[in-house]
Amino acid sequence: MIRVLVVDDQDLVRAGVVATLATQEDLQVVGEAADGAQAVRASARTQPDVVLLDVRMPVLDGIAATHRILQAAPRTRILVLTTFDADELVHAALRAGACGYLVKDAPVAELVGAVRAAARGDSVLSPAITARLVEQLLAAPPPAAADTVPEAATSLTEREIEIVRLLADGLSNAEIGASVHLSEATVKTHVGRVLAKLGLRDRLQVAVWAHRTGLARPAR
Helix, strand or coil: CEEEEEECCCHHHHHHHHHHHHCCCCEEEEEEECCHHHHHHHHHHHCCCEEEEECCCCCCCHHHHHHHHHHHCCCCEEEEEECCCCCHHHHHHHHHCCCEEEECCCCHHHHHHHHHHHHHCCCECCHHHHHHHHHHHHCCCCCCCCCCCCHHHCCCCHHHHHHHHHHHCCCCHHHHHHHHCCCHHHHHHHHHHHHHHHCCCCHHHHHHHHHHHCCCCCCC
16 A cells, blocks of 8 residues: 655645545555645654655745755655646756656546555656756756766666666656567666765766766767
8 A cells, every 4th residue: 555645735736636646456545735834844644655745835835845854754755736848846846856747637547556666666658758958957067978977877787887878768667678679577687786886875866977078879
């Protein structure tokens, strides 16, 4: 059972998310909050696995709430909810430790799948959002040629480098597996090894690292 805390200052939005999650046998809504301060207190009280968190809220915004929740419970997975897919506050929340974000009008299946993916330890970003997000986060000099390998990547195998490049394109584990003819479980193992070797927290950090170092392929 995945324990979920739903945080949004709009009552109708929050009620809709709660009602959607309540239809799933493996998801349990353990609490609700209408602002960031309530979210911090509710997280401490309910110990959720996943927090669905709006960024634009009164009293305490989603960025500050993300910081405080993760300071107290680093294993909590935070998914940001927003009405804007290019919201700078969302980018800041990701830097603060959120594992991904969803647009509020996402289909029900996408919302439910995202919660499950977050609970598994995956980052939740679509390919298009990943590409745009990386561009805005980096603001760095042009990357090196795609056929070069940065010094920090020397500990990675050729297969791991291949997977990192696909991950930086925004592909899911299943999509990467289909591309390189590996099972999804094997890809997940490779991703875990990459995280350990590079000392990074999640897939988003790997994507940003790959673009920053020039390991990722140039945008097409």
